[in-house]
Amino acid sequence: MTKKLDIKPPKGKLGILIPGIGAVSTTLIAGVEAARKGIGLPIGSLTQMGRIRLGKRNENRFPLIREFAPLARLEDIEFGGWDLHGMNAYEVACKSRVLDRSLLDSIRTYLESIQPMKAVFDKSFVRNLDGTHVKTGSTKMDLAEQVMEDIENFRKSKGVERVVMLWSGSTEVYSELGEVHQSLEAFEKGLRENDPRISPSMIYAYAALRSSVPYLNGAPNLTVDMPAMLELAEKNRVPIGGKDFKTGQTLMKTIIAPGLRARLLGVEGWFSTNILGNLDGKVLDDPGSFKTKEKSKMSVLDQIFDSEGFPQLYGDIYHKVRINYYPPRGDEKEAWDNIDIVGWMGYKMQIKVNFLCRDSILAAPVALDLALFADLAQRAGFYGIQEWLSFYWKSPQAKPGLKPVHDLFQQLAKLENTLRYMMGEELITNLGLDYYYGDDV
Numbered sequence: 001m002t003k004k005l006d007i008k009p010p011k012g013k014l015g016i017l018i019p020g021i022g023a024v025s026t027t028l029i030a031g032v033e034a035a036r037k038g039i040g041l042p043i044g045s046l047t048q049m050g051r052i053r054l055g056k057r058n059e060n061r062f063p064l065i066r067e068f069a070p071l072a073r074l075e076d077i078e079f080g081g082w083d084l085h086g087m088n089a090y091e092v093a094c095k096s097r098v099l100d101r102s103l104l105d106s107i108r109t110y111l112e113s114i115q116p117m118k119a120v121f122d123k124s125f126v127r128n129l130d131g132t133h134v135k136t137g138s139t140k141m142d143l144a145e146q147v148m149e150d151i152e153n154f155r156k157s158k159g160v161e162r163v164v165m166l167w168s169g170s171t172e173v174y175s176e177l178g179e180v181h182q183s184l185e186a187f188e189k190g191l192r193e194n195d196p197r198i199s200p201s202m203i204y205a206y207a208a209l210r211s212s213v214p215y216l217n218g219a220p221n222l223t224v225d226m227p228a229m230l231e232l233a234e235k236n237r238v239p240i241g242g243k244d245f246k247t248g249q250t251l252m253k254t255i256i257a258p259g260l261r262a263r264l265l266g267v268e269g270w271f272s273t274n275i276l277g278n279l280d281g282k283v284l285d286d287p288g289s290f291k292t293k294e295k296s297k298m299s300v301l302d303q304i305f306d307s308e309g310f311p312q313l314y315g316d317i318y319h320k321v322r323i324n325y326y327p328p329r330g331d332e333k334e335a336w337d338n339i340d341i342v343g344w345m346g347y348k349m350q351i352k353v354n355f356l357c358r359d360s361i362l363a364a365p366v367a368l369d370l371a372l373f374a375d376l377a378q379r380a381g382f383y384g385i386q387e388w389l390s391f392y393w394k395s396p397q398a399k400p401g402l403k404p405v406h407d408l409f410q411q412l413a414k415l416e417n418t419l420r421y422m423m424g425e426e427l428i429t430n431l432g433l434d435y436y437y438g439d440d441v
């Protein structure tokens with residue numbers, strides 16, 4: 001048994017501030033309000049519906065995670081955010097056509113009260129969007145200071161004790177790290193000098209970390225995945241997390257691939273294609289934003305299959321990912337996967353997956369759990385990269401020099417053991433020999 005960590009209790013209200021009041025965030029906000037009113041279930045959320053095994057298998061201790069770990073309650077959450085369109089959450093949710101109108105109408109007044117603040121926006125980073133509800137400032141540092149002011153005003157006006165920031169804004173165009181991202185000093189100089197390599201999402205993240213607010217990156221943008229932000233997060237002892245919510249096709253990939261790898265079935269090719277017609281799909285229709293997403297979606301198989309360790313089985317996988325913007329489907333994405341696998345004596349087989357999913361319905365519980373766990377992490381004294389939350393990310397950040405873990409089951413084991421560790425419970429190794437040989441093992 002380890003010693004329970006000294007975790008500050010979740011006293012008072014928790015603010016969740018969201019850059020990007022779009023399909024995912026309004027589905028999250030509306031879902032939380034519906035759950036609070038008892039008119040909908042938060043299905044898919046580990047923090048709300050999950051249980052965790054404690055102790056030995058024959059002890060039958062299996063509490064709800066939210067009763068085991070000191071998480072903020074749904075009743076204590078206040079939402080706010082930024083967007084360049086200026087519409088309130090009700091208008092956006094109706095336009096996004098994810099949740100039924102009857103549900104939205106039953107919580108209309110609440111949704112209408114969530115009015116986005118003016119965004120930090122730069123069209124060169126999201127070419128398929130335009131907006132007028134945007135901040136102006138002489139420098140990027142000036143814009144960051146305006147976001148810090150917004151955070152402080154939100155804290156005061158809503159009376160929240162703690163805040164987390166959750167990026168649910170669009171995917172920015174592909175970019176690579178430059179000199180300006182290598183240290184906090186270079187980054188701050190870049191902010192003052194309007195360095196074109198600093199994107200809006202980085203400005204929000206900088207403002208969050210300066211305000212001791214954890215930052216969670218729902219998109220594949222680089223944002224906090226750079227030495228400068230890591231330095232700031234560690235300096236101010238703030239948790240960060242990213243990148244890119246793991247929801248539809250990639251979730252399936254990280255469920256199926258570990259199974260094939262466990263049975264040592266070879267893979268020759270994995271072709272993934274999607275059609276989706278929401279605003280996210282429109283943004284991803286721009287090759288610059290698609291490249292950012294593609295890189296994030298591609299990364300998962302390399303680590304799971306370990307082509308270096310198993311060159312005969314996975315040394316030459318042809319992996320292709322396509323996203324096609326197709327407006328008639330709206331948020332109801334359809335994904336197809338064709339997997340060419342190889343068995344005993346080199347005999348070939350195929351697996352076909354056709355996932356008719358709903359993008360934002362899958363993303364909302366992920367976003368909720370991330371916000372609640374990041375708040376818990378901060379109260380437990382954790383800071384910097386939160387590898388134990390890899391479960392939720394398509395391309396999880398890991399400490400430089402460590403390969404990220406993509407296998408969903410390893411990720412879940414890590415998450416659960418981290419909760420047990422925080423709460424001073426025995427870690428579970430699944431050895432289980434003690435059931436058979438008692439104290440001899």
Ligand SMILES: NC(=O)c1ccc[n+]([C@@H]2O[C@H](COP(=O)([O-])OP(=O)(O)OC[C@H]3O[C@@H](n4cnc5c(N)ncnc54)[C@H](O)[C@@H]3O)[C@@H](O)[C@H]2O)c1
Nearest residue numbers: 020022023024083119168169170171219245247279280359
């Ligand atoms: N839905 C999923 O399953 C899923 C999975 C992984 C990642 N994501 C990512 O989550 C993000 C949100 O997805 P969505 O479906 O809600 O998209 P969406 O297009 O409906 O919403 C994004 C919102 O962000 C706003 N925005 C863009 N730049 C902004 C800025 N600089 N400041 C403030 N607001 C800004 C847009 O105006 C839009 O309203 C996207 O980046 C998407 O790629 C979604």
